[in-house]
Amino acid sequence: MKVTETQLKGCFIIEPDIFQDDRGVFFESYQKKRFESAIGKSVAFVQDNQSISKQGVLRGLHFQKKEHAQAKLVRVIRGEVLDVIVDLRVDSDTFGEHFKTKISSDNHKSIFIPKGMAHGFLTLSEEVIFAYKCDDYYHSGAECGIIYNDPDLNIDWGDSDKTIFLSEKDRHLPRFKELFS
Numbered sequence: 001m002k003v004t005e006t007q008l009k010g011c012f013i014i015e016p017d018i019f020q021d022d023r024g025v026f027f028e029s030y031q032k033k034r035f036e037s038a039i040g041k042s043v044a045f046v047q048d049n050q051s052i053s054k055q056g057v058l059r060g061l062h063f064q065k066k067e068h069a070q071a072k073l074v075r076v077i078r079g080e081v082l083d084v085i086v087d088l089r090v091d092s093d094t095f096g097e098h099f100k101t102k103i104s105s106d107n108h109k110s111i112f113i114p115k116g117m118a119h120g121f122l123t124l125s126e127e128v129i130f131a132y133k134c135d136d137y138y139h140s141g142a143e144c145g146i147i148y149n150d151p152d153l154n155i156d157w158g159d160s161d162k163t164i165f166l167s168e169k170d171r172h173l174p175r176f177k178e179l180f181s
């Protein structure tokens with residue numbers, strides 16, 4: 001397993017060891033002991049989520065507020081996404097900065113997203129099955145988000161000519177500076 005910290009402190013890319021034979025592929029998608037020793041802390045995941053999306057769907061940028069903030073371990077089971085994480089920790093050197101990378105069912109990468117981040121992804125393939133663990137339960141009252149094309153965050157989501165499908169909720173998310181100023 002290879003674990004690399006991104007420029008956002010505490011946010012890691014995890015690449016599992018892949019075992020390939022005549023039948024296909026095997027890998028450990030999560031192993032608590034190895035995972036916690038690699039990231040240097042214990043995380044008590046309590047919920048597993050899965051979403052299925054068509055191409056061009058953008059889910060995000062989402063987070064839960066305050067005492068319901070969630071750390072997440074995200075991966076792609078089918079297809080490919082551009083995954084984006086924004087640092088919302090006001091005391092962080094990288095506050096307001098983002099990290100983005102492509103994760104897919106071919107590269108088998110996971111991302112550990114600590115509490116205090118907003119998260120979103122854009123689907124790049126025809127069908128995407130996206131799966132993630134969370135260390136706090138879903139609380140609809142604590143849901144919050146930032147509009148994906150916020151000019152202050154300045155995230156390059158790629159080909160701007162392509163249609164992006166957003167939920168009604170995500171279309172009306174506030175700007176970064178409305179939440180943090």
Ligand SMILES: Cc1cn([C@H]2C[C@H](O)[C@@H](COP(=O)(O)OP(=O)(O)O[C@H]3O[C@@H](C)C(=O)[C@@H](O)[C@H]3O)O2)c(=O)[nH]c1=O
Nearest residue numbers: 049051059060061062063072119120121137138167169
């Ligand atoms: C996230 C979530 C949603 N729901 C419900 C609420 C709603 O009716 C329906 C769809 O919810 P959403 O539109 O918020 O789903 P989605 O846009 O996929 O939300 C997810 O986006 C990604 C980027 C994240 O990082 C996640 O934490 C989560 O916020 O599912 C739950 O019951 N439990 C959950 O944990």
